[in-house]
Amino acid sequence: MFKTQINAAKAATFQLSERAVAKSLPAFTITRSRGFLPREDPVQKLPAAFAPIESLLDRMTIHANGKQNSGLLATGQFGDAVNHELKGLNLEQKIDEAILSNDQMMISALFRDYAFLTSAYVLEPVDVEFRKTGVYTTGRSVLPRELAVPMKKLADALGHFPFMEYASVYALQNWARKDPAGDVSYDNLRLLRAFESHEGSEKGFILVHVDMVANSGKLISAAEDAINAAVAKDRPAFNAALELLYSAYQSINLSMETMWGRSKPADYIKFRSFIFGTAPKEGNPMFPNGVVYEGVDEKPMYFRGESGANDSMIPLGDNLLEITASLPENELTSVLREFRAYRPPTQREYIAGVEARARLAGVKKFAEADPKSLAMYVLNVDQIREFRQRHWSFTKEYIIRRSSYGIATGGSPILKYLPSNLATVTTVLSEACAQLPSTSSALVNAGLSEDLADAVEKCRKRAEVQARVLEAEMAVWEIVGDQKRHEAERVAAGAVKEDDKTNTPASGGEATRSSKADLGEEKILQRGWVGNDGVG
Numbered sequence: 107m108f109k110t111q112i113n114a115a116k117a118a119t120f121q122l123s124e125r126a127v128a129k130s131l132p133a134f135t136i137t138r139s140r141g142f143l144p145r146e147d148p149v150q151k152l153p154a155a156f157a158p159i160e161s162l163l164d165r166m167t168i169h170a171n172g173k174q175n176s177g178l179l180a181t182g183q184f185g186d187a188v189n190h191e192l193k194g195l196n197l198e199q200k201i202d203e204a205i206l207s208n209d210q211m212m213i214s215a216l217f218r219d220y221a222f223l224t225s226a227y228v229l230e231p232v233d234v235e236f237r238k239t240g241v242y243t244t245g246r247s248v249l250p251r252e253l254a255v256p257m258k259k260l261a262d263a264l265g266h267f268p269f270m271e272y273a274s275v276y277a278l279q280n281w282a283r284k285d286p287a288g289d290v291s292y293d294n295l296r297l298l299r300a301f302e303s304h305e306g307s308e309k310g311f312i313l314v315h316v317d318m319v320a321n322s323g324k325l326i327s328a329a330e331d332a333i334n335a336a337v338a339k340d341r342p343a344f345n346a347a348l349e350l351l352y353s354a355y356q357s358i359n360l361s362m363e364t365m366w367g368r369s370k371p372a373d374y375i376k377f378r379s380f381i382f383g384t385a386p387k388e389g390n391p392m393f394p395n396g397v398v399y400e401g402v403d404e405k406p407m408y409f410r411g412e413s414g415a416n417d418s419m420i421p422l423g424d425n426l427l428e429i430t431a432s433l434p435e436n437e438l439t440s441v442l443r444e445f446r447a448y449r450p451p452t453q454r455e456y457i458a459g460v461e462a463r464a465r466l467a468g469v470k471k472f473a474e475a476d477p478k479s480l481a482m483y484v485l486n487v488d489q490i491r492e493f494r495q496r497h498w499s500f501t502k503e504y505i506i507r508r509s510s511y512g513i514a515t516g517g518s519p520i521l522k523y524l525p526s527n528l529a530t531v532t533t534v535l536s537e538a539c540a541q542l543p544s545t546s547s548a549l550v551n552a553g554l555s556e557d558l559a560d561a562v563e564k565c566r567k568r569a570e571v572q573a574r575v576l577e578a579e580m581a582v583w584e585i586v587g588d589q590k591r592h593e594a595e596r597v598a599a600g601a602v603k604e605d606d607k608t609n610t611p612a613s614g615g616e617a618t619r620s621s622k623a624d625l626g627e628e629k630i631l632q633r634g635w636v637g638n639d640g641v642g
């Protein structure tokens with residue numbers, strides 16, 4: 107009897123410590139099943155002590171609770187609400203307790219929610235002005251201590267910068283399953299936090315990312331199997347891994363295509379104001395003096411904004427297929443590398459590890475040594491090309507057609523960065539195709555099935571067309587770039603004074619903008635319901 111009690115006590119202690127260990131695992135622990143999604147579904151509700159935080163989040167959304175323009179951000183009252191409602195609450199101590207508990211999913215949920223409030227706070231004036239005039243203005247340059255100190259502490263606990271980011275905030279920690287027993291797939295998902303609306307285009311934009319990332323477990327499996335097989339020189343296992351990789355990227359690209367219908371191009375710029383960053387240090391006209399985090403540092407800080415550029419699925423493919431090695435060393439690739447620092451540390455380390463392991467295992471060389479492997483390699487590079495091609499189309503339709511503001515939310519110069527990466531992938535694709543026999547029948551003679559030979563031929567043609575179209579397009583963009591530069595110089599030389607006189611910043615924006623050309627040109631912009639191009 108006594109012995110049984112001891113065993114029961116031991117088992118209970120073991121279960122307790124097991125639970126504690128599980129709780130302390132990083133939210134973004136990478137597995138073959140969850141891939142780059144958090145290891146558990148995001149925490150939906152904060153502990154009771156944080157009710158004032160949840161209340162602000164619930165009331166801030168522009169179309170709060172389905173009522174048009176009813177939220178604090180719609181009326182420009184959010185900043186005042188933060189200043190009045192959070193003063194003196196002393197939630198810092200509760201933050202310390204949460205960090206001490208080392209419950210990583212809860213720490214992540216707190217970080218997500220404070221980051222939403224932080225971006226809403228510093229970018230509210232930008233959005234208010236943009237809705238009035240179609241031109242951005244400067245954001246708030248001081249973050250109050252009630253947001254700044256928790257942000258810094260939570261960010262430190264997670265290994266992040268204290269600002270909104272893709273995985274831990276806007277996208278991958280911002281969803282719940284409608285049916286807990288159902289899949290992580292678009293129709294079974296709802297949004298937790300929103301700037302503009304929990305329905306319509308902002309929801310579509312975020313949840314399509316989640317739907318895509320739900321396929322990333324297969325990517326991890328395929329990457330691990332491919333590296334192991336290359337090391338073991340196991341050809342059948344290597345080919346099977348590349349086939350799995352291909353089917354995963356196909357599902358991801360199919361899901362990505364649904365973006366057009368789920369998040370309307372005309373709506374993107376309506377919630378985009380809130381996902382901008384405060385970087386780069388030099389030349390960000392929204393935050394010419396950065397943002398001072400009260401109670402953290404007297405010196406201003408600068409951070410990149412939220413961007414799918416911090417997603418890990420494409421960098422994984424770039425690294426596994428050794429496309430990264432073909433990227434030239436220039437200003438643009440250093441932007442790409444800097445983006446990587448805006449990921450959860452586990453993903454950052456994993457992606458870097460794949461780059462080194464694929465190189466050491468000689469994944470590309472091993473693929474090149476066999477026609478079937480090389481054909482599968484080509485098909486996978488083509489999937490990455492397809493992703494970047496669609497993505498470039500998104501950027502043109504969602505952003506460039508509708509805003510002349512030249513800095514993307516992640517802080518990159520859009521016109522240079524995205525097409526340059528697409529061009530690199532296309533070159534890698536053409537080079538790989540060139541190593542294979544050049545006709546379908548020769549491919550079949552080399553041992554490929556007719557279907558595979560056919561698929562390779564299609565990739566080869568797409569690479570040729572892609573290179574031609576991109577070259578023609580870049581020539582046009584260069585002209586547009588020159589025109590913009592000349593216009594900026596013209597405005598800077600003459601119209602600035604006039605502009606500054608007439609420019610009254612939106613409530614809370616401390617500085618005036620330096621020139622119209624910096625912040626985009628005025629447009630007739632009517633704000634409508636999200637998800638409704640006709641009204642917007």
Ligand code: HEM
Pocket residue numbers: 311314315318362365369374412413414415416417419420421494497500501504505513514515516517518519520523524527528
């Ligand atoms: C309407 C849809 C989208 C728009 C307008 C858009 C816009 C952008 C922009 C402007 C950039 C440049 C980086 C920066 O932010 O400074 C970028 C980068 C990137 N985005 Fe998106 N994005 C969209 C959807 C997606 C989706 C669904 C994904 C999937 C995960 C994604 C993944 C990426 C990646 C991987 C990069 C880095 C670029 C590269 O490696 O070539 N984006 N995006």
